[in-house]
Amino acid sequence: MTRRWMMIVAMLAGLALFAAACGGSADTSGDTSAEDGSTEEAAADGASAAADAGGDGIVGLITKNETNPFFVKMREGAQAKADELGVELRAFAGEGDDDNASQVQALEDLIAADATGVMITPADTIAIVPTVEKAREAGLTVIALDTPLDPLDAADATFATDNFRAGELIGEWAAATIDDPDNAKIALLNINPNQPTVGVLRNQGFLTGFGIDVGDPNMWGDEDDPRIVGQDVTDGNEEGGRSAMERLIAIDPDINVVYTLNEPAAAGAKLALDAAGLEALIVSVDGSCPGVEDVADGNVGATAMQFPLLMASLGVEAIATGEIPPNSEGIDFYNTGVELITDAPVDGVESQTTEFGLENCWG
Amino acid sequence: MVSDEKTTDDRAERRPTDQLAAAEGIAGSAVGDVASFEQSQSPLDRLQRFLHSRPLVSPSVVLLLAFLFFSIAGDRFFTATNTSTILAQVMIIGTLGIAQTLVILTGGIDLSVGAITLFASVVMGKLAVGWGWNPWLALLFGIGIGLACGAANGLLVTRLKLPPFIATLGTLSVFGALAQWFSENQTLRSTDVQEQASNLLWFGRVWEPLSGFRVTYGVVFMLLLYAFFTFALSRTTWGEHVYATGDEPETARLVGINTSRVLLSVYVVAGLLAGLAGWLWIGRIGAVSPIPIVNANLESITAVVIGGTSLFGGRGLVLGTLIGALIVGVFDSGLSVLGFEPLWRVFAIGVLVLVAVALDQWIRRVGK
Amino acid sequence: MTTTPTATATPVLEGRGLTKRFGHVTAIEDSNFELLPGEILAVIGDNGAGKSSLIKCLCGAYTPDEGEILLDGEPVQFRSPIDARALGIETVYQNLAVSPGRDIAQNMYLGRERRKPGVMGSLFRVLDKAYMRDHARQQLSDLGLLTIQDITQAVETLSGGQRQGVAVARAAAFATRVVIMDEPTAALGVKESRRVLELIKDVRDRGLPIILISHNMPHVFEVADRIHIHRLGRRVAVVSPESHTMSDTVAIMTGAMVVSPEEGGTP
Numbered sequence: 002m003t004r005r006w007m008m009i010v011a012m013l014a015g016l017a018l019f020a021a022a023c024g025g026s027a028d029t030s031g032d033t034s035a036e037d038g039s040t041e042e043a044a045a046d047g048a049s050a051a052a053d054a055g056g057d058g059i060v061g062l063i064t065k066n067e068t069n070p071f072f073v074k075m076r077e078g079a080q081a082k083a084d085e086l087g088v089e090l091r092a093f094a095g096e097g098d099d100d101n102a103s104q105v106q107a108l109e110d111l112i113a114a115d116a117t118g119v120m121i122t123p124a125d126t127i128a129i130v131p132t133v134e135k136a137r138e139a140g141l142t143v144i145a146l147d148t149p150l151d152p153l154d155a156a157d158a159t160f161a162t163d164n165f166r167a168g169e170l171i172g173e174w175a176a177a178t179i180d181d182p183d184n185a186k187i188a189l190l191n192i193n194p195n196q197p198t199v200g201v202l203r204n205q206g207f208l209t210g211f212g213i214d215v216g217d218p219n220m221w222g223d224e225d226d227p228r229i230v231g232q233d234v235t236d237g238n239e240e241g242g243r244s245a246m247e248r249l250i251a252i253d254p255d256i257n258v259v260y261t262l263n264e265p266a267a268a269g270a271k272l273a274l275d276a277a278g279l280e281a282l283i284v285s286v287d288g289s290c291p292g293v294e295d296v297a298d299g300n301v302g303a304t305a306m307q308f309p310l311l312m313a314s315l316g317v318e319a320i321a322t323g324e325i326p327p328n329s330e331g332i333d334f335y336n337t338g339v340e341l342i343t344d345a346p347v348d349g350v351e352s353q354t355t356e357f358g359l360e361n362c363w364g
Numbered sequence: 365m366v367s368d369e370k371t372t373d374d375r376a377e378r379r380p381t382d383q384l385a386a387a388e389g390i391a392g393s394a395v396g397d398v399a400s401f402e403q404s405q406s407p408l409d410r411l412q413r414f415l416h417s418r419p420l421v422s423p424s425v426v427l428l429l430a431f432l433f434f435s436i437a438g439d440r441f442f443t444a445t446n447t448s449t450i451l452a453q454v455m456i457i458g459t460l461g462i463a464q465t466l467v468i469l470t471g472g473i474d475l476s477v478g479a480i481t482l483f484a485s486v487v488m489g490k491l492a493v494g495w496g497w498n499p500w501l502a503l504l505f506g507i508g509i510g511l512a513c514g515a516a517n518g519l520l521v522t523r524l525k526l527p528p529f530i531a532t533l534g535t536l537s538v539f540g541a542l543a544q545w546f547s548e549n550q551t552l553r554s555t556d557v558q559e560q561a562s563n564l565l566w567f568g569r570v571w572e573p574l575s576g577f578r579v580t581y582g583v584v585f586m587l588l589l590y591a592f593f594t595f596a597l598s599r600t601t602w603g604e605h606v607y608a609t610g611d612e613p614e615t616a617r618l619v620g621i622n623t624s625r626v627l628l629s630v631y632v633v634a635g636l637l638a639g640l641a642g643w644l645w646i647g648r649i650g651a652v653s654p655i656p657i658v659n660a661n662l663e664s665i666t667a668v669v670i671g672g673t674s675l676f677g678g679r680g681l682v683l684g685t686l687i688g689a690l691i692v693g694v695f696d697s698g699l700s701v702l703g704f705e706p707l708w709r710v711f712a713i714g715v716l717v718l719v720a721v722a723l724d725q726w727i728r729r730v731g732k
Numbered sequence: 733m734t735t736t737p738t739a740t741a742t743p744v745l746e747g748r749g750l751t752k753r754f755g756h757v758t759a760i761e762d763s764n765f766e767l768l769p770g771e772i773l774a775v776i777g778d779n780g781a782g783k784s785s786l787i788k789c790l791c792g793a794y795t796p797d798e799g800e801i802l803l804d805g806e807p808v809q810f811r812s813p814i815d816a817r818a819l820g821i822e823t824v825y826q827n828l829a830v831s832p833g834r835d836i837a838q839n840m841y842l843g844r845e846r847r848k849p850g851v852m853g854s855l856f857r858v859l860d861k862a863y864m865r866d867h868a869r870q871q872l873s874d875l876g877l878l879t880i881q882d883i884t885q886a887v888e889t890l891s892g893g894q895r896q897g898v899a900v901a902r903a904a905a906f907a908t909r910v911v912i913m914d915e916p917t918a919a920l921g922v923k924e925s926r927r928v929l930e931l932i933k934d935v936r937d938r939g940l941p942i943i944l945i946s947h948n949m950p951h952v953f954e955v956a957d958r959i960h961i962h963r964l965g966r967r968v969a970v971v972s973p974e975s976h977t978m979s980d981t982v983a984i985m986t987g988a989m990v991v992s993p994e995e996g997g998t999p
Contacts, residue, residue, distance in 0.1 A: 068656060070549045194707040222705060234706045236658055239649035244453050248700040251446045265655060268554065272650040276452075276570065276578065277445065291551045291651075298555060364549065413889060601845045601857045604834075608842055611833040618828055619843030620814040678833040730889050 058088040060320050061111040061119035062146075062313065063104050067094035070289060070364025071309050072122065075146065078310030079120070082317040090317070091116070098197075101125040108132045111141065118142030118320030120160075120313065126151040126198065142323070144316045147309070148199060149334055158325045159334035160312050164202035164286070165209075167305035168260075170341040170350065171284035172210020174303045175258050177347035179282055182212065188249040188281075189221065189232040190242055190261045190270055196220055200262050203286050204232075207260045230256050235266040242269025250277050259283045264292030264304060271300045288342060293358035296342055303343035303352070309363055312337040415723075416730040419672045419680060422723060423687040426670075426716070430691060434698030441701045444576035450693040451583045455567075456481070456648055456657075457692070458586050459641040460664040461671070461685040462593050463634035468668050469597075470610040470630050471677025472528030476517060477638045478660025479539035484510040484642030486547035489652025492561035493552050499561035507639040513539050514635015518628035540656060552652035567647030582644045589637070593682045606630060611678025666713060667692060670720045674728060691716065742805045744769050744941050745790060745821070745910050750799035752785050759785035761965040762799070767910060772932065772942045774952040777962030778985055784914075786962060787945055791823040791912050792816035803909065820908030826915045829899035832888035837861075837868040839887050840902045871905045872897075875934055893924025897931060904935045911935060912943045917951055929955050949978045961985050969997045 062079050064072035076092050083090035091114070093107035101124050109132070111119050118141050123129045126148060133143050133155050145156040153159060176182045189207075192200040204221045208214075216223040222232055230253045235241030242261060249256060250273060259274075259281050261267035267285035274281055285292060288306025295301040315337060319325045329336040341350060342358035405413075415422055435442035460477045467474040488506030492499040513535065520531035557564055567582030597603035608616040609623045616623050646652055671688030673680025692713055699709045747765035751758070760782040767773050777783040788794040790801065792810030800807050803819055810816045813823060830839045846860045846867075847853030853860065869883050877897050887895055896916055903911045913932065917925040925948075932955055936942055946952050952959060953973045961969045961984050969984050969991040976984075983989035991997030 068544050068549060068654065070551075070654075073549050194705070194710065231700070231703070232705075233700065238655045238658075239651055239653050240456070240645075240657070243649060244696075247449045247453065248697055251440050251443070251449065251697060251701055252703075253440075265551070265653060268651060269649060272554070272568075276568075289551075291553045294553055294555075300554075364551075416889060417885060599858050599861070601847065601859060604838065604842070604845055604859065608831050608834060611831045612828065615825075615828040615831045616843070618813055618823075618825060620812075620817065621843050678831070728888075 058321055059111070059114055059116040060088050060090055060317050061107070061116050061121075061141075062090060062092045062316075063107045063111075063119060063121040064092070064094045065098050065100070065122050065124050066096065071147075071287070074363035075122075075309040075313040077313075079313035079317050082314035083321075086317065086321045088117070088317070088321050095124050097124075099124050101128045104129055105132045108136050112136050112139045115139075116141055118144065118157075120144045120146045120316040120320070121156075122147045123150055130155045142320050142325070144319060144325075145334075146312055146316055153333055158319065158328075160316050160319075160337050161334050162307035162312070162339050163329075163332060163336045164199050165206035166336075167286045167307065167339045168203040168206020168208075169210035170206075170305045170339065170352075171260070171286065171303055172207040172212075173350045174210075174341060174343060174347055174352070175207075175260075175282060175284050176211045177350060178302060178345065179258060183228075185211075185228050185258050186253055186256045187211070187213075187229050187258045187260065188246065188256045188270075189229065190235050190245050190249075190259065190266050191221060191232055192237050192262050193234050203262050204260070207284070211258075235262070235269065237263050238265045239269040239272070242266030243273045244269075246270040246273035247277075250274070250279065254279060257281045261285045263287045264289050264295065264301070267292065267301050267304075268295060271295070288340070288358065288362055289364040290359065290362040291364075293342055293355055293362045296358065297344065297355035299344075302345065303341055304358075306340045306342050306353075306358060306361065308338050308361070412727060412730050416727050419727075420684055420687065423670060423672050423684050423691065423720075427687050427691050427694065430694045430698065434694060434701065438698060438701035441698055444574055445578065446697060446701075448577045448579055448583075450690065450697050452578075452580050452648070453696070454667075454689040454693040455580065455582045455586050456641055456645055456660065457663045457667055458686055458689040459589060459637060459644055460660055461667040461689050462589055462682055463637035463641075464664040464668050465671075465673055465680060465682050465685045466593070466597075466606065466630045466637075467528065467634050468610075468665075468673055468675060469606055469677060469680055470627055471613070472521065472610075472627070472630075473532065473665065473675075474517065474528065474631070474634055475532040475661050476513065476536040476539055477634065477641070477664055478657040479536045479543065480510050480513040480635055480638035481641040481645055481660060482654075482657055483513065483539045483543035483546070484639040485645045485652055486543050486654055488564055488642060489552045489557065489561070489646065490546060490550075492564060493556050493652070494550075496560070499563045502561065503563060503643060506642055507636065510639015510642060511632060511636045514632045514638065515628070517635065518631030521631060522624040522628045536661070543656075544654060547652075547654035549654050551654060554650040557646070557650075557652060564643065564646045564652070565650065567644045568650055569647075580647065582647050585640075585644070589640075590682055590686050597682060602626075602629070607678055609677075663692065666717055669724075670716050672720065672724065674724050675721070676728070679728070688720075741768055743767055743802070744804060745943075746802040746805075747786070747790060747796075748800050748802070750786065750789055750796045750801070752782075752789060752794055752796050758965055760789070760796075763962075763966045765790065765960065765967065766970075767941050767943055768958075770936065770939060770941055771957040772936050772944055772955050774944045774946060774956035774959045775962060776946065776949075776952060776959060776981070776985060781962045781985075782965040783945060783962040787912060787914065787943065790816075790943070791821060817906070821910045821912065822903035822907035823912040824896075824899045824903050824914060824916060826918060830887045830895055832895075833886055835884045835886050836872070836890075836898055837865045837883045839898055840864070840868040840871065840905065844906070867905075868901075871901050875901050875904060875931060877901060877931075891924065892920050893927055896920065896924075896928050900928065900931050900935065904938070904940065907940055909940075910943065911940050912945075914945045915947065916944070917946065917948055925951065949982065952981075953978055963987060 060083060062076060064075060066072060080090050095103040104124055130150055136143055143156045145159040147161050149159045149161060150156050179185055189204060191204055201221055205215045205218050213224060213226045231249045233245035233249055235245045242265060259270050261270055261283060264285045264287045267283050270283055283301045285301055285304040288304060292304050296304050326335050328334055341352040342355060343352050344355050346352045463477050464474055484506045487509045488502050491497040491502035491505055517532055517535055520526045521528050567585060569581045570578045572578050605621045605626045608621055609626045613623050667688035668685045670691050671684030673684055695712050696709050699712060743766040745767040750760055750763045752760050763786055775783050789796045792813040792815050831842055841864045846863050848858045848860045852858040865883050887898060916928050929951060932942060956973055959971050959981060960967055963985060980989060984991055
C-alpha cells in the first residue's frame, strides 16, 4: 500500500519535473548572486522588536493584521521610539482587515494592564468605538492611526495619511502627464466592494486631481464621466490587480490611465497590460519599497508615498509625553505627510525622485 | 423486530416504485421486476436518475448557457483574448480545485490549500532570489514543502484522528504563519525574480496558437493535471479506493481497503498539488508576494461544489471541478463586461453554490 | 432429522469454547458452533444474547479471548475479516454490505480489484475494467440476477432487494468455503425478502454452506436446515425446523423452554 501511493507521488513529481525540464530548454537559471539587503535588514529589525524595553509606561499598538508590511513597518517605528523613550510597547494584531473581535480583546487587555495609551488602526471604525470609550474612561490616551474612527472625535487624536491628498497628487500628475486628458480612458482599480474609507478617499482624490466630477465624495461608482471605462476591485493584491485589469481590458483595450489603490494591485495591472501587449500610465499609492522600485523601473508612472513608521513613532511620542499635536490645517486629523514619487516631474505638482523614495520607503 | 418493521414501513412509504413492483407480484423473479422500474417513473424521476448517472451534465449545461448568454449580451465577451484570459484566471483555483476534489471525495475538506500554496511559493522565491540557491533546487524544495505540509495534514487526520475541518483549520494558520515568517513579509519583484530565477515565472509564459488566444503554460499544465487525475481516479485501484473510502468508510474497511492509508495519500497528493500551485501562482502574479491568497480555500471549495462533487464524499469527478472553476470565471468576466458592480459577481457565485448543493441533495436521494 | 449430525461429517467451520469479553461484560462464554457442509445454518437469539459477537468471531471481526476456530478441521486464527476472506469465508454485512455510490461491477470487486496484466497493472495499478464488468455480469447471470441490466449503474439507484442481491452475488462469487449473512432480509419488503431467500437457497444448492443470522422466524423456518439457538452468551440448542415449531424455538430462545440433549439441547 505504501508503495502504491508513493508510486502516485513519484508519477506526479515526474510530471512536475517534465514540465520543469521543458521550461529549462527555454531559459535556464539566471545569476544567483544575491543582493537582497532588505531581507537581512528586516531580520535585524525583527530581533530588536523582540527585545523588551521595560520602563514605567505601557503603550499599546493594535493593527489590523501582522502580515501587511505597512503594519509591520508601523510596529518597527513604534518599537524604535518606545526604546528611545524607555516605555514598553505591547503590539497586538487582528486576524484580518475586518477582525473587530480581536481588536476589542486587545483593548480590554491594555485597559487591564493599565496602559498609558494605545494606538489603533481600527478594523471596524464604528464597532470599536464603545470599547475605545471604555479605554478613555479608564484614562488611556487613544490615537487612531492611519484610519479615523467614526465619529472621528471618539479618539483623542488621529494620525493618518491624507489619503484624499494622496489620490489628488497622482490624479494631478496623471492629468499633466498624458497627452490628451480630455479624451483619456481611465480604469480604476479599487480595494473591495465594501468601499472602505481609505479606498474611497484615494479614489475620489484621484478623480478630483484628474479633473473629474466625483458626485458623492463618500462613494465610488456614481461618476458619469465618459472617460471612466470601469471600476473593479483587487483586494489590494497582485492577483486581484491582474484579474481586475484583465476584465477592464476586455471592456476597452484602449485604456491609457490606470489608477490603483496600492502598489501590489499596480504590479498586477502592469502584468495584465504586458500580457495583452498594451501600454498605459499606471499610478498608485503607498510608497512601499517594491512599489518605489516599480516607479524607478518605469513600470508605474508615479506613486504617492505615505509614512507609517513616522505615524507610529509620533504616536508613541504623543502618548509617552502627553503632548498631542493639533490637527493639520484644513483637515480634522494630524497629517503625517504624503509625497509624490516620480522620476518624471511635472510643473505645478510637487514631487520627489525615486532616490528619495528608496531612502524613505517601507516594507 | 420492532425496528425491522419500522424500516420496512418507512421504505414502503418512501418507495412507491417498490410497492408497484410488489403489487405486480411476479413470483420467483422479484429482484428482476424491481429492476424494471422504467414504466413507473415520472419524467422528474428520469431526470433525477439521468443526472445521477451523468454528474457532468448539470455543470456543463450551466457553463454552456452562461457562455452563450454572455456572448450574446456582451459583445466584448466572446473574443479569443477574453476566452483565453478566463482560462488564465482560473488556473490557480482550478489546480487547487483538484486537490480540494480529492480531499472532498474522501468526505473531508482541506482549508489549508491556500496557505500551502503561499508557503511553497515564498520558499521557492526566497531560496532562489534571497539566498541565491540554484533556482531548480529552490523550486523542488518549494514543491517538497507542499508535499510535507500535505503529509502533516494527512497524519493529523489519520493518526490523531482529527476531523479534517479542524485539522486543516489549524494548519491553515500554522502554514500561513510559517509563510509569513519565512518571507519576512518581503515582496520579491518581477525584475529580481526574472533575473535570478526565471524558471519560477515559467508558467506565466504565453503560447499563442491563434491570434489573440494566449494560453499560458500554466493553463496547459493545469489541463494536463486534470487529464492525469481523471485517469488516476477512474482507472486505477488508488482512485477506486479513494471513492470507496469517501462513500462508505466502514464498508471500505470491511472489504480490506486500508482507508487510513488512502486518506494519508490523498492529503499528501493535495499538498503536492498545492505546492505546484505555488509555482503557478508565481507565474500568475509575476512576483513572489507574502500577501495571503485570501479566497483560495473558499473559491476552490466553490469550484468543487459547483462542479457537482458531493460534500458528503464518494461522488464527483475532477472534471466537474474544472467546469465549476470555469463557471466562476465566466460569471466574473461576463458580469464585468455587462457593467455590473463587483458585488453582483459575489452574489451570483453565492446563488450558484446554493443551487449546486440543493441539486446534489436532490440527486443523492435517487432510489430513496 | 437427526438432532446431532456432527458425527456424520467434519464441520466446515467450527468454534470450540469461544469466549469474548468487553471489560466486565461477557458477550459470549464457552460457546460452541458447528457449520456442516452444504447446509443453511440459521443463528438466532434475543437481542444481547451474543449471537452478533459469535458471528464476528467467526468472520474475523473479533478475535476471541478463549477457544479455537477450526476450518475444515484445521485450527485457524483470524486477525481481521480480510484473513477470513483469504480462507474463503465471505460475509454479507447487514448495513454495510455495499458501497452505495459505486456501481455494481465496482462493488463486486471492491477491495480486490482486477488489474491489467503487465506493467500497467503491477506498477501503475491500472484497473481491468472490462474484465471486472464481464465477470460481474456473468456472476449475476449465474444467480439469475441478470435482469439488472446496467452493470455500471450505482448501487444506490437499486432497490433494497437488488442491493442485497449484489452483495450476495459478490459473496457467492468469491467464497470457497462459507458464506455468512447478517440479517439479509431485515430492510426489505415482503416481495424482495422472498427473492433474497430464493437466492440464499440457490447459493446453498451450488454447494456453499451458509450461516444465516436473522430475527425473522418465518424466514428462518423457510430456508434453514438447522437452527442454532443462542441465549445468554452460549449455544443452548441446535434444532431442526422439522422437529420444532416456531413457538418452541422462540420459547427456547427466551428461556421459557429447556431442551434436553437428546432433542438438540447442548449442555
